[in-house]
Amino acid sequence: MTDARAAHALLLELRDGRHDAAFRAACLADTREWYARMAADRSFARPADWHGDLEAEVERVVTGAGKLFEELVLVPERGRFALAKNLLCARPEHARRATGLLPAVQPRQLRLLGELAEPAAGAPAGSSDPALVAGQ
Numbered sequence: 001m002t003d004a005r006a007a008h009a010l011l012l013e014l015r016d017g018r019h020d021a022a023f024r025a026a027c028l029a030d031t032r033e034w035y036a037r038m039a040a041d042r043s044f045a046r047p048a049d050w051h052g053d054l055e056a057e058v059e060r061v062v063t064g065a066g067k068l069f070e071e072l073v074l075v076p077e078r079g080r081f082a083l084a085k086n087l088l089c090a091r092p093e094h095a096r097r098a099t100g101l102l103p104a105v106q107p108r109q110l111r112l113l114g115e116l117a118e119p120a121a122g123a124p125a126g127s128s129d130p131a132l133v134a135g136q
Helices: 004-015 020-040 054-061 093-105 105-123
Strands: 072-077 080-085
Touching: 004 072, 004 080, 004 105, 020 093, 020 105, 072 105, 093 105
Parallel strands: none
Antiparallel strands: 072 080
16 A cells, blocks of 8 residues: 555554454464365374364464454555564565465455455555554
């Protein structure tokens, strides 16, 4: 998004909870699909001392209580504003791999975010205000 006000409004909209149910459902579907792909691979290994139900554990973690989007920040990047989450990456290669992994394992969540961002992306140019980024 090129409009700081629209980006900030989207961030606040995400944080106010009105989209939590849709994002939790998307996250659950994405995570189930991802784990199913990993479990189908012969190299997939569960912790040796864990004998739980993977499906039940995924659902417990994803649908549990907790605020969504509190960790998101707005980042000015090449004349635009991106919603971002800080990741602790030890090396640039780790960051590149994480960036490449997200579209493969979170397609529903990213699609939903894109749909919400579409109206803001079309906001008129010239309304960017970098000061909004610092006041998130």
